[in-house]
Amino acid sequence: MALAAQKSDALEARIARLDRPTAGWTAKARADALARLSSMGLPGKRDEYWRYTDPAGLNLAEAAAAALFDAQGEAPPFDGIDRLKLVFVDGVFDPAASDDPALAGVEISLLSKTGGADLHWAQGLYGTLEAAGQSPVARPFAAMNTAFATEGVMIRATGRAAKPVSLIYLHKSETSDAILHHCIKVESGAELTLLENGPAAARFSKVMEVDVADGGRFHHVRTQGRDHERRAITHIFARLGRESLFKSFTLTANGRLTRNECVIDLTGADAVAHVAGAAVGDGDFHHDDTVFVTHGAERCESRQVFKKVLKNGATGVFQGKILVRPGAQKTDGYQISQSLLLDEDSQFLAKPELEIYADDVKCSHGSTSGAIDETALFYLRSRGVPESTAKSLLVLAFLAEALAEIEDEALAEDIRSRLEGWLSRHER
């Protein structure tokens, strides 16, 4: 009883200064989310799902300050890519810095500005996939996000989007605490590429609900920003229809705390979902990928590919699950999580899980943790390649399988060059 009271006090304190609209089209979803949150409470270190990642920094009533990062003239991600830009500064939409949200094949509106009959689709989505994703594992921060999100984009792709939609999250205030909630609907046969980059805030909570209808295709590439002191808790909830495609890749370079949860529900036959991540951390860096893929239909394919490069005491976490429901025959599930530890101070904690209730499936998973291959390093150096370059080559080689999940060549090249930059800045 004492504990429960303590927990609810902590939750009260956490949400005391957050604002929840009680009117408008999201009001009901928000009220329901608050009810879910209240029954779950905030997570604690004793929760199984938070064993490897301490949620304390996310539970604090106020976000800890995070110094602003100086990119020192380095071009921002996706700089050379033709895209429609939507800019958020500390979680607040900045119309002056954004492009006109008009794009052939796509309807775009803001959560704060949305209303009216044209948004039936969003009303059906907001909080819906998040609520479904609360079982079998509780995700209180996602419910909190649904209840209290201040902004977000509602994107509906009705055809082939003429260019990627790019969400840019700038961090300009040292104590900002941002909550964004996006809903994305890719209609039958439509295709959309979504890009995200930037730290967003000192503390950032983001939920993205993605509903891909039959034959729809959704591509997602994000970088999470180099601010060393930021904290982020993000969720992707995706529901995939028949023969649809979902591909998500995330590059994380630094950040004191990052927890990226990805919950994918393969509901239509022959759907394909790939989720991948490359994380590079130096020093006070804690990066957690928590993934839950449910195969609920026949002949679906899922891949989870997560690679982490850790040094100077950085910590990497992977919790990944493939659940194959009864009847989901011919499932093809693959999961790999690997870390390259560049010194003995760094650590990688992994919990790969398979739970299978169908007999005709192909599922494999693997998790490894290791140091750089000294023999390969010597071989490269013996050919005249300087040690630092040789190490970079080997690190990039290690990350290659994750990067290969980015379909678009130009985007892949952009990510690769960012990694090269990071590696050259973090040689020691």
Place this chain on the structure above:
Amino acid sequence: MLEINNLHVKLEEDDKVILKGVNLTVEAGKVHAIMGPNGSGKSTLSYVLAGRDGYSVTDGSATLDGAELLEMEPEERAAAGLFLAFQYPVEIPGVGNMTFLRTAVNAQRKARGEDELSAGEFLKIVREKAKALKIDAEMMKRPVNVGFSGGEKKRNEILQMAMLEPKMCILDETDSGLDVDAMKLVADGVNALRDAGRAFLVITHYQRLLDHIRPDVVHIMADGRIVKTGGPELALEVENNGYADILAEVM
């Protein structure tokens, strides 16, 4: 060109002594061969010269054109003109063969203060040299040595040597595991590089390779030392009688 004096080497981990006073001088323009029973320290000598970790030099020296090799990092030795064709070439998943070669060539050029080769120039040169070694374009696209047969790996070593144009080439059992045709290709590759400014140290068990790459001097290594030095006829003697007679004579 290469001068090794009284080189003593032990393993860093335990106290096992492997090289027990190696003396060897290889002059520019010459081909020297080293033969010797398994475990006599031939590969260790080549690794120590190339700068591999795990060995400690307890005495002696090795210089390349007067520069003290043993003080340099492996990449500095390479840039100074030393090349080792590995007995067991290393597989590097995820690093493309072409990327690897170009990075190596340009790193050495940079270290020597030369301009880097453009992608086009590099491609032209590599194509020509690969063709001579019967290495096809598909092999160049694959990760370094991954999925290569034994012979392909050895030819790939020679391709690297041809691209890097080192002045001191050490070949550690480059002939082992090669069939006659592949050996001919490798030997042709080596012979094409022979010139007055370049020297070779060819480690081998067999006369076979030396039929194609005619050595000027042959050394016999046993138990961590060069125990006998002679002309090409010494290799023939080994081929016919094995090492027993020679070892009995010198011990």
